[in-house]
Amino acid sequence: MVHIKRLQEDGADILAIVGEIDASSSIELDLTIAKSVGEGFTRIFVDCSSLEYISSAGLGVFMSYIEEFRDKSIIMILYGMKEKVHNTFQILGLADLLHIRANKQEAKQLLHELSA
Amino acid sequence: MNTKTLARLTFLGAAISWLVLVFSDVTVLFSDLKGLTPDIPIWLPPLMLDLYVVSIYYYYKFKIERDEGLNFTDLLWRVFATGLIATVLSLALRLLDFLLGSTMLSSNIFFIDVQYLANLGLLISFLLAAFSAWKRLILYQKSKWLIRGWTLFEIALMIVLLSDNIKLFQQEWFLTSVSILIGLLALVLSANMKWVAYLNFRQKWTSLLLLLLSFFYLGYFFYTTNRLSDTIALQSSSFLEFRGHIFNIYLFSFIMLYSIFSFLVILFNLPTSSVFEQKLEEVVNFQRISQSVQTEQNEESVYEILLESSVSSVFADAAWLEIKGEHEQNRLQTHHISEVEARKIQEHLNGRNVKGILEQSSDRTRNLSAHLSSLRGTRFRSLMAFPVHVKGEKIGTLALLKELPEGFNKEMAQIVSAFANQAGISIENFRLLKEAIQNERYKEELKIAKTVQKSLLPTHLESANDFDIAAFSESADEVGGDYYDTLRITDSQVGLIIADVSGKGTTAAFHMSQMKGIFHSLAQQALDPKEFMVRANQALRYCLERGSFISATYFVVDAEARRIYYSRAGHCPVLYYRAQENGLEYITDKGAALGMVKGKDFCNYVETNSIPYHPGDIMVLYTDGITEAKNQKGEEFGSKRLKQTIQEVLEQSPREMQNHLIRNLYAYTGTEEIDDDYTTMIVKFKHARTIENQTR
Numbered sequence: 103m104v105h106i107k108r109l110q111e112d113g114a115d116i117l118a119i120v121g122e123i124d125a126s127s128s129i130e131l132d133l134t135i136a137k138s139v140g141e142g143f144t145r146i147f148v149d150c151s152s153l154e155y156i157s158s159a160g161l162g163v164f165m166s167y168i169e170e171f172r173d174k175s176i177i178m179i180l181y182g183m184k185e186k187v188h189n190t191f192q193i194l195g196l197a198d199l200l201h202i203r204a205n206k207q208e209a210k211q212l213l214h215e216l217s218a
Numbered sequence: 219m220n221t222k223t224l225a226r227l228t229f230l231g232a233a234i235s236w237l238v239l240v241f242s243d244v245t246v247l248f249s250d251l252k253g254l255t256p257d258i259p260i261w262l263p264p265l266m267l268d269l270y271v272v273s274i275y276y277y278y279k280f281k282i283e284r285d286e287g288l289n290f291t292d293l294l295w296r297v298f299a300t301g302l303i304a305t306v307l308s309l310a311l312r313l314l315d316f317l318l319g320s321t322m323l324s325s326n327i328f329f330i331d332v333q334y335l336a337n338l339g340l341l342i343s344f345l346l347a348a349f350s351a352w353k354r355l356i357l358y359q360k361s362k363w364l365i366r367g368w369t370l371f372e373i374a375l376m377i378v379l380l381s382d383n384i385k386l387f388q389q390e391w392f393l394t395s396v397s398i399l400i401g402l403l404a405l406v407l408s409a410n411m412k413w414v415a416y417l418n419f420r421q422k423w424t425s426l427l428l429l430l431l432s433f434f435y436l437g438y439f440f441y442t443t444n445r446l447s448d449t450i451a452l453q454s455s456s457f458l459e460f461r462g463h464i465f466n467i468y469l470f471s472f473i474m475l476y477s478i479f480s481f482l483v484i485l486f487n488l489p490t491s492s493v494f495e496q497k498l499e500e501v502v503n504f505q506r507i508s509q510s511v512q513t514e515q516n517e518e519s520v521y522e523i524l525l526e527s528s529v530s531s532v533f534a535d536a537a538w539l540e541i542k543g544e545h546e547q548n549r550l551q552t553h554h555i556s557e558v559e560a561r562k563i564q565e566h567l568n569g570r571n572v573k574g575i576l577e578q579s580s581d582r583t584r585n586l587s588a589h590l591s592s593l594r595g596t597r598f599r600s601l602m603a604f605p606v607h608v609k610g611e612k613i614g615t616l617a618l619l620k621e622l623p624e625g626f627n628k629e630m631a632q633i634v635s636a637f638a639n640q641a642g643i644s645i646e647n648f649r650l651l652k653e654a655i656q657n658e659r660y661k662e663e664l665k666i667a668k669t670v671q672k673s674l675l676p677t678h679l680e681s682a683n684d685f686d687i688a689a690f691s692e693s694a695d696e697v698g699g700d701y702y703d704t705l706r707i708t709d710s711q712v713g714l715i716i717a718d719v720s721g722k723g724t725t726a727a728f729h730m731s732q733m734k735g736i737f738h739s740l741a742q743q744a745l746d747p748k749e750f751m752v753r754a755n756q757a758l759r760y761c762l763e764r765g766s767f768i769s770a771t772y773f774v775v776d777a778e779a780r781r782i783y784y785s786r787a788g789h790c791p792v793l794y795y796r797a798q799e800n801g802l803e804y805i806t807d808k809g810a811a812l813g814m815v816k817g818k819d820f821c822n823y824v825e826t827n828s829i830p831y832h833p834g835d836i837m838v839l840y841t842d843g844i845t846e847a848k849n850q851k852g853e854e855f856g857s858k859r860l861k862q863t864i865q866e867v868l869e870q871s872p873r874e875m876q877n878h879l880i881r882n883l884y885a886y887t888g889t890e891e892i893d894d895d896y897t898t899m900i901v902k903f904k905h906a907r908t909i910e911n912q913t914r
Contacts, residue, residue, distance in 0.1 A: 125721060125722070128765075132765070158718075158720035158721065158767075158769075158842070159720060159721055159765070161720070161767075162720050162721075162765035162766060162767060163765055165765065165767060165811075165813075165814050166764045166765040168814070168815070169815075169816060169817070193769075193788065193789070193790060193791065193842075194767075194769060194788040194810070194811050194814070195787070195788045195808060195809050195810025195811055195814060195823055195824075196788075196810070196811075196814065198808060198810060198823060199810060199814060199815065199823070
């Protein structure tokens with residue numbers, strides 16, 4: 103089960119994922135990201151501090167946006183991952199493809215750098 | 219002995235007793251007239267009569283009582299036919315008498331006696347035929363007490379029959395009490411008229427006619443035998459006077475009593491018989507609807523039966539059944555009304571904004587007659603509509619029409635409602651059955667898919683003389699997405715692969731089969747592992763749907779260089795045991811899964827690595843199904859526990875290590891049900907025996 107909260111800060115959309123993302127709940131994640139993009143956000147933060155587990159289907163959702171975001175110059179930064187979750191991203195090689203930071207501070211820092 | 223033989227025997231017995239009766243009676247009469255003592259005992263004629271009665275009784279018992287094929291009118295017909303034959307025979311005798319004219323013979327008392335006895339025999343035969351038939355009618359709906367009553371009645375009649383011959387039974391008080399008993403029983407038994415209710419209108423008329431004719435026969439015989447016995451009695455009293463034989467009187471009275479009762483009951487039941495018939499028909503229609511599933515009919519036939527049954531149950535002049543079509547158009551089945559007219563009435567009601575049943579949204583039975591009166595040019599004056607529901611969803615409307623105003627009543631609405639409900643249930647059953655069959659088929663298909671997929675995994679693993687290998691795979695669903703395989707590339711090189719398709723089930727299985735194709739075509743080209751991954755990614759980029767990827771690790775074990783070259787594309791890190799250092803570690807390096815990056819720059823995300831191997835080294839490959847397997851508390855098996863498990867059995871063969879791992883895994887999860895596919899491949903290196911020969 104997953105719950106995704108959205109809040110906006112400085113023109114960026116923050117998606118806070120609470121719970122586990124498996125095959126069924128990955129749809130919700132996909133919908134939320136699509137919605138954020140649909141609303142015109144080009145700066146998206148994903149707060150993973152309460153993300154307990156992510157399955158390959160959930161990773162697939164993040165993966166599927168990589169090329170689209172690159173083409174549309176949308177910046178998505180994930181932060182606050184637990185070690186175990188980060189490990190999953192790492193193994194799959196997604197850590198190199200996505201922007202992942204330890205905390206919100208660093209994420210904002212990165213955004214600043216990328217936007218510059 | 220079968221019934222037929224028994225019937226014949228009893229008939230023969232009756233015929234013999236009758237003949238003996240005639241001779242003995244004539245002899246007795248003759249002796250009396252001549253003033254002689256008869257040569258034969260005078261008790262013989264009554265005894266013969268009794269014998270005759272008993273024989274005929276059993277004859278009909280076998281002919282009528284035991285014949286299961288007879289219905290009520292058939293029974294009455296049997297009685298009537300027996301009466302007819304008896305009357306015809308009797309009339310033939312009279313004709314003979316008439317033809318002889320006033321000759322000596324016709325006025326001869328012995329000839330009259332024979333005639334009299336013939337008529338008596340025929341009368342008794344007719345009475346007993348009726349008796350057997352009445353018995354079946356009375357006992358149609360048996361109860362314990364009814365059967366006891368009837369048995370008692372028969373015993374009492376038997377006593378009366380024998381009273382002529384047995385002195386004991388001839389005492390006044392005894393006979394009187396038996397007679398009273400018979401009278402009471404006859405009255406009580408005659409009240410059992412339940413069979414009448416099961417006759418339909420036509421059968422009732424037939425029964426009345428048959429009964430009426432039977433009355434006629436009874437009257438005729440009574441008159442004839444009376445007249446003949448009177449004639450004889452004028453000359454002598456020493457003959458078998460049937461009127462002195464109370465049994466005959468009682469039997470006659472009982473037959474008469476029940477016939478009169480039946481006649482009256484049928485007569486008074488005539489006006490209500492249509493109601494009973496109607497009810498019976500409703501039950502039959504109900505059965506037809508509910509049994510249509512078993513008789514392998516289809517939904518169409520249920521609709522037809524519903525329409526037919528409803529029309530006939532409420533005497534509707536016309537009806538239509540509108541079934542919600544799969545597309546926009548609704549289907550209309552009509553009965554005695556054209557589709558155009560039905561649509562016109564619907565339009566009219568819709569036009570008047572009648573929030574009634576005719577629009578598909580409403581779900582209540584409604585009498586819409588009032589709205590019909592405002593429609594011109596229609597012959598109908600009453601209209602009632604019913605919904606047909608399947609699983610709580612309305613699938614159609616049944617509309618019944620009558621030319622009479624106020625043509626429907628509450629009872630009619632109830633019965634049609636019941637029909638509509640039953641039809642809904644039948645249709646639901648049809649659909650469930652269809653679904654069940656469909657599901658069964660899918661299951662079969664999945665079974666086939668499972669077999670096919672199993673065959674995609676190698677049954678035999680490529681071995682070399684410097685390593686042993688074992689592999690295991692178990693899917694969570696019918697079909698899984700894990701893949702492992704081996705292929706000999708050159709004499710010194712063996713390619714190994716382990717892969718895990720994201721997601722589970724059928725789609726994963728399809729991608730897995732693609733992966734197998736890719737492995738077999740690319741591996742034999744002796745590619746560098748990184749090149750292998752880049753090309754595999756190239757091949758898969760258009761096959762994988764959005765969000766899908768395949769994690770894989772490809773190894774080339776080179777016996778000549780004694781090195782393992784490998785490229786990891788997002789797959790779980792290899793657990794490697796270095797025997798020389800006695801160290802068991804995960805090998806970490808970079809590598810993105812296949813399908814993650816669709817473009818050419820995928821080559822930036824994968825790399826070829828190599829490690830040397832030595833005898834005793836162990837390489838444990840696995841999929842994330844193993845590390846992510848959860849126990850009852852939801853904790854994962856994890857890479858630490860995996861490492862620890864392997865650590866325990868480093869000295870064992872790959873097969874034993876694998877079994878140990880699987881045992882531990884199942885023990886940890888505590889269930890046979892697995893969430894994700896488990897796959898493991900374990901390679902253990904050893905001293906090559908003939909390495910020179912191998913490398914040539």
